[in-house]
Amino acid sequence: SAGGVFAAADLGATSGRVMLGEVGAGRLALTEAHRFPNTPVMLPDGLRWNVLGLFQGVLEGLRAAARSGPVASVGVDTWAVDYGLLDADGALLGAPHHYRDRRTEGAAAGVLARVGAAELYRITGLQHLPFNTVFQLASAAGSAQLAAARTLLPMPDLLVHWLTGSIGAEETNASTTGLFDARSGVWSTELLDGIGITSGLLPPLRAPGDPAGELLPHVTGFTGLPVGTPVTTVASHDTASAVVAVPATAPDFAYISCGTWSLAGLELDAPVLTEESRAANFTNERGIDGTVRFLRNVMGLWLLEECRRTWAARGLPVGLDELLAQAAGAEPFAALVDPDAPEFLAPGDVPERIRAYCRRTGQPAPGGPGAVVRCVLESLALAHRRTLRQAAELAGREIARVHLVGGGARNALLCQWTADATGLPVVAGPVEATALGNVLVQARAAGLVGDRDAMRRLVARTQPLRHYEPREDRAGRAAWDTAADRLETSPRNP
Numbered sequence: 327s328a329g330g331v332f333a334a335a336d337l338g339a340t341s342g343r344v345m346l347g348e349v350g351a352g353r354l355a356l357t358e359a360h361r362f363p364n365t366p367v368m369l370p371d372g373l374r375w376n377v378l379g380l381f382q383g384v385l386e387g388l389r390a391a392a393r394s395g396p397v398a399s400v401g402v403d404t405w406a407v408d409y410g411l412l413d414a415d416g417a418l419l420g421a422p423h424h425y426r427d428r429r430t431e432g433a434a435a436g437v438l439a440r441v442g443a444a445e446l447y448r449i450t451g452l453q454h455l456p457f458n459t460v461f462q463l464a465s466a467a468g469s470a471q472l473a474a475a476r477t478l479l480p481m482p483d484l485l486v487h488w489l490t491g492s493i494g495a496e497e498t499n500a501s502t503t504g505l506f507d508a509r510s511g512v513w514s515t516e517l518l519d520g521i522g523i524t525s526g527l528l529p530p531l532r533a534p535g536d537p538a539g540e541l542l543p544h545v546t547g548f549t550g551l552p553v554g555t556p557v558t559t560v561a562s563h564d565t566a567s568a569v570v571a572v573p574a575t576a577p578d579f580a581y582i583s584c585g586t587w588s589l590a591g592l593e594l595d596a597p598v599l600t601e602e603s604r605a606a607n608f609t610n611e612r613g614i615d616g617t618v619r620f621l622r623n624v625m626g627l628w629l630l631e632e633c634r635r636t637w638a639a640r641g642l643p644v645g646l647d648e649l650l651a652q653a654a655g656a657e658p659f660a661a662l663v664d665p666d667a668p669e670f671l672a673p674g675d676v677p678e679r680i681r682a683y684c685r686r687t688g689q690p691a692p693g694g695p696g697a698v699v700r701c702v703l704e705s706l707a708l709a710h711r712r713t714l715r716q717a718a719e720l721a722g723r724e725i726a727r728v729h730l731v732g733g734g735a736r737n738a739l740l741c742q743w744t745a746d747a748t749g750l751p752v753v754a755g756p757v758e759a760t761a762l763g764n765v766l767v768q769a770r771a772a773g774l775v776g777d778r779d780a781m782r783r784l785v786a787r788t789q790p791l792r793h794y795e796p797r798e799d800r801a802g803r804a805a806w807d808t809a810a811d812r813l814e815t816s817p818r819n820p
């Protein structure tokens with residue numbers, strides 16, 4: 327029967343993994359070949375990705391994959407916006423910076439002075455995040471590194487380059503750089519000229535499904551995969567891959583790709599580039615088949631992860647089940663924060679930053695882990711509510727159900743509270759949406775699955791999903807409405 331196994335290398339902010347996806351008629355099954363931690367490293371000049379360690383993890387994953395049987399092709403996705411620079415010999419110029427590095431603080435101002443925020447949005451349709459590639463490049467302006475750079479490779483494309491020798495930039499990820507034209511789907515030469523970046527720095531674009539070359543001889547040698555094993559371009563922005571695997575069976579859905587970030591929004595046919603959309607800081611990132619991921623970044627489970635890291639360093643228990651049980655028992659709506667407040671972006675003592683936020687806004691500061699976790703999860707659920715309501719309004723669409731995919735689908739409290747806060751049913755799962763989306767695009771290129779709807783139906787039929795209904799009682803609903811109003815009207819920095 328027609329079928330195949332596809333290897334998905336998926337690098338996330340906390341771990342990388344190589345997953346194996348078996349695809350056949352009505353079948354889609356995922357197994358983990360290898361998982362490895364992703365720990366950024368602080369150097370005197372900033373926070374860096376350990377990109378060599380990550381590449382080695384991918385190679386080890388592919389070796390494990392080869393041991394388990396034939397692999398039809400390989401695909402790579404990672405988080406967006408970060409990149410490596412190659413010199414004229416094709417060598418990597420230093421370890422890539424992590425987008426949470428503080429070097430971009432204030433860097434946007436120079437770009438905005440030259441191009442103007444409205445103009446930038448008109449071209450790129452991109453939400454303003456201080457770490458967008460365009461602002462990272464601005465913060466490096468005048469550096470010896472940038473002067474020596476001949477090619478910029480976004481993270482997934484850098485890894486594909488090391489696997490195959492090929493040079494290209496995949497378009498879903500390119501759309502997050504702030505250098506890409508949201509309407510025409512190509513690099514914006516107008517913008518590059520405006521901010522003084524030579525267009526030669528940016529490699530040719532390629533689309534999900536395009537071939538990306540074959541594994542280099544030393545890669546096949548190390549991994550044991552056969553010579554000629556192809557690498558397929560996938561939706562290499564992890565969020566784009568996750569959206570591919572949203573198990574929607576009807577068009578009126580919203581999604582929340584919930585992991586380190588909560589990426590909450592809609593799939594559209596065309597970008598929304600209105601002034602209202604810009605003011606609400608919505609983004610028009612590219613999905614597969616020319617679709618638009620109209621969404622907003624919500625700070626996401628990063629807040630909880632940083633709390634756990636802080637508490638673990640003090641020897642406190644940080645088991646997720648235990649923390650969620652404590653949160654469930656803590657006082658409801660005691661303190662609420664805007665998860666997108668800039669002070670939560672950089673790594674650090676998030677529990678203390680939350681307490682400082684609460685003191686500043688006249689709220690009781692949550693003391694123990696249960697109260698802090700309750701504050702984080704209620705605040706995230708309210709941010710999900712605000713973001714999805716805005717998305718529907720800005721795009722002129724109705725939402726009938728919310729698909730929450732990614733690691734957050736394991737967090738039953740967050741799923742239930744998202745249902746309660748939005749007043750919409752939440753379908754939670756799959757947890758491994760990104761790896762599934764990576765696999766599905768490869769399988770489609772191999773002719774094993776059909777269009778977007780067919781891919782989604784396959785996910786819906788084969789993956790375990792959990793359903794959360796919003797609570798119906800009047801008092802319960804009113805409590806969320808009141809909490810939402812409280813957060814909307816309370817100034818972050820009185």
Ligand code: LRH
Nearest residue numbers: 405406407564565587623
């Ligand atoms: C999620 C993600 C998100 C980007 C951020 C940098 O992993 O790719 O879509 O905004 O990382």
